[in-house]
Structure formats: C-alpha cells, structure tokens
Amino acid sequence: MDIQNPVKKKSNRLAEIAAGKTFPTETHDVLKSEEPLLEVSGFNLSYGAKQALFDINMIIPKGKVTALVGPSGCGKSTLLRSINRINDLLSTVRINGEMKLNGEPVYAPAVDVIELRKRMGMVFQKPNPFPMSVYENVIYSLRIDGERNKSVLDEVCERSLRGAAIWEETKDRLNESALGMSGGQQQRLCIARAIAAEPEVLLMDEPCSALDPIATNKIEDLIADLRGDYTIVIVTHNMQQAARVSDYTAFMYLGRLIEYGPTSTIFQNPHLQETQDYVTGRFG
C-alpha cells in the first residue's frame, strides 16, 4: 500500500476550480513504474465555447483496469470518448494536446480513424447488440474486414464468447437473434464482440448502469478475468464499483483530473482533501 503523505493536503480548491482555475494533477508515484498503453499529455477539449477537459495529463497502464470517477459533468465520459475519437463526430468539438496509443499518436492528421478504432473496443451504457444472430454479432468486426474462413470465424466466436463468460449460455443458440437475450447477457455479448477484434484497450462507459445487481456482478467478475490480458478503462458513476473492479482510480472534477492513483490508496488514504470528500460522499 502506498502510505506516503498520510496528512491530506488541506485546501479549498473546489471553489477555485469552479471559478476557472486549473491545478496540476496529484499523480501517485507508483504510476511511474507502470508500462503505459496510453499516454495523455496537455489534453484539452471544448464543445463550442464550453471547455470540457482542462490540461489532462495521465498514463493508462497496460494490462490494468483504470476507473474514471467524478460527479456528473466532470468530463469522464468525454475523456473516455476522446480515446477512440468518437467525439470527432461532433462538429463543434475542438481539441488540443496529445494522446498516444502504444507510442503512436491518436490525433495526428495522418491517422486513419477507422483503423484506430479497430484497435479499441467500446462497451456502452445500454447494451447494443446488432439485430442479427449471436454468432454474427461476435464475428461482425472480422466480417467487415473480409474474413471468410469459417473455421477462423468459429474459433474467434467461441474464444470471444468464452472470454466474455457467456459461452455456456449461448453455445446452443448461436444462430438465434441476440435481441432475445437478457440485458446482462446482451452486455456480455457486446464485450465478446469487442474482444473478438483483439483490441489493445477496452473502453467501458457505465457498462453496468442499465443492469440488475446479478448481471452487474457477472460483468464485474468478467472485468476481473479480462484484467492482465486487456487494458480496460471504465467510466462509472458507482464509486463502489470503481473500488471493486479497478487497479487505478482517476478522480475528475469540472473537467480537471484532480487525483490519480492506486484504487486501494484512493479509497483508503487519498492524498487530497477534495478526493477524500468525494469518495466519502461529502459532495457530488
């Protein structure tokens, strides 16, 4: 456990942040020893005149689960969607700063955005299976890449469904419509579809918020199983979920990354008073 600085840095910075000020992120030293999959530096994003992200500097460690937490409107989903450039689809978005995936720029002019997105899997709040069979859902990304070899497709389908802990439930109904599955099953199917393309990072935007507690539990166990093989970034409103599933937690507030460190430290002994106030429910 990281026990440095047991005394919280006293401050009343929330009011100053609300007034427009930006402070450097309190990044815990242990992150320096991690191998980064994604490096974000000096990253700013605005929707028209409204700035949503301010000078974000962070690394996403390889093979680990990183949770983005913070009150509504803090920019956590915006940051997640910046990683696979979904925000580009909005014409009013302006971005500056740098983001690198495995050392390669995400935002350089020469980047093929479609190719870039193939390197990332995304799971949304509401399960979004395509209106086709379970099998076709899973192998969709291979199909659009032109893969026709049936044995390759079968193998990927089974491996992905097993990886998403849903093979036993679907192996006898691969040709049935995915829309007939329960919400929890649909979400795990979406995770299977995401990992079928062997992405470098899995982005999850509130993946359990539309699910009941049992389905949530299954998704959380699945995240634990995928850890190590995949790098996962998860946005969650549910702090307890962040505590349960993540290795690192990033606390955001009004577009700033306030504190970023090991989840066990963030939830036991955060460095900043603001973080402590948020994780103990004193605001937000």
Next chain:
Amino acid sequence: MSVVFMKEIDHLKRQILTLSAQVEESVILAVKALLTRDEELAQQVIRGDFDVDQVEVVVEEEALKIMALHQPVAADLRFLTAVLKINNDLERIGDLATNIAKRAVKICKEPALMMPDELSQAAIRARDMVHDSLNAFVNFDANPAREVCGSDEEVDQFCKQVRRFVEEQILKHPDGISGYLDMLLASRNIERIGDHATNIAEDVIYLVEGVIVRHRTDGIL
C-alpha cells in the same frame, strides 16, 4: 458474490491462520522454556516475535483494504471485524509469550527455584485456551468458544495461588526474591494470555451468531 471478493477473503483467512499457528507455537514454546528452564528455547521465542508483528500488520492492511474496496455486509462484515480484533489479540498474545520467554531467560540465570504446580497448570490451561479459541475460529464454531470463556476463571485461580506461593517463598527465602518476582511476572503474563484467548472466543461467538457477549450478566454465554 464477487469472485474477486471471495478470493480476497480466502487469502485473508489463510494469512490470519498463519498468524494463529505462529502465535500458538510461541505460547507452547515459551511455556515449555519456562517450565524446563530452557534458555535456548526461550531465545527462539523472543526472536520469533518480529515475524508475528510483521504478519499482524499485513493482516490489518488486507482487512482494511477489503473493507474499503468491497463494503462487506452481514456475515462478511462480521468476519472482517472479527479478523481485525483477533489479529490484535494474537499480536498481544505473541508479545506476552515473548515476555514469558524473557522471564524464562532470567530464571535460567538464577539458582533453581521451586516451581509450584499451579504455575504449570495455569500455563497449560492458558495454552489450551489459545488453541481451543483458534480452533473455534477455524471451524466457525461457537460451542468450543463458550467453553474457552468458561476456562478463564480457572487460569485466574491458578495464578492467584502462584501469587500466594511467591509471597510465602519470598518471606522464607529473601535471597531468591529476584527469581520469584520473575515467576510472578510470568504468571501474570500467562493470566493475560487467558484473557486474550477469551477475547478471541468472544469474537468467534460474535462472528458465528452476531451477538456481542462481552460484559453480559444475563448468562447468555
């Protein structure tokens, strides 16, 4: 129930059982060293206390981490609070075993003293209380824990008899006062071990039944 949470609970269980085994061994060896005037054995117990202290810190950190990250409730919450308290008692028992070993080292350097039977009976009873309370914990069984609570009075009575014996011997043999005082301190440590074993037993009853039985006068034990 989350698989990760279950794994972490199992891991914590293994750690506290390791600590239990270490502490029980320390008590057995310290009592043996005292009763048989074995200085080398006593030194071994003193050296071992460092390891006990290290494991105690690890167990506490793990339990706090699980509480912070998983917000356990019901039986899981009782288990974690019991682990934290038992962990504390085990560390204290380890310290008391070390104190007995230190008394044993001093007694070994003195001319041979008469050892009253009550001292060995108190030591053996306290040792058994530690063993039985930890067994109750391992098996999540409140019945042996209740028996442990009932044994504390026996240890206290033996220790009172040791005190009377020491008082008589000091009056008869003032030259041996130093050794007899060490004996008295050792018996006091044995009595405290019984108290901590009782605490563990009470925590096991809480763990299994969810009832706090300390300080009860309504005979619920």
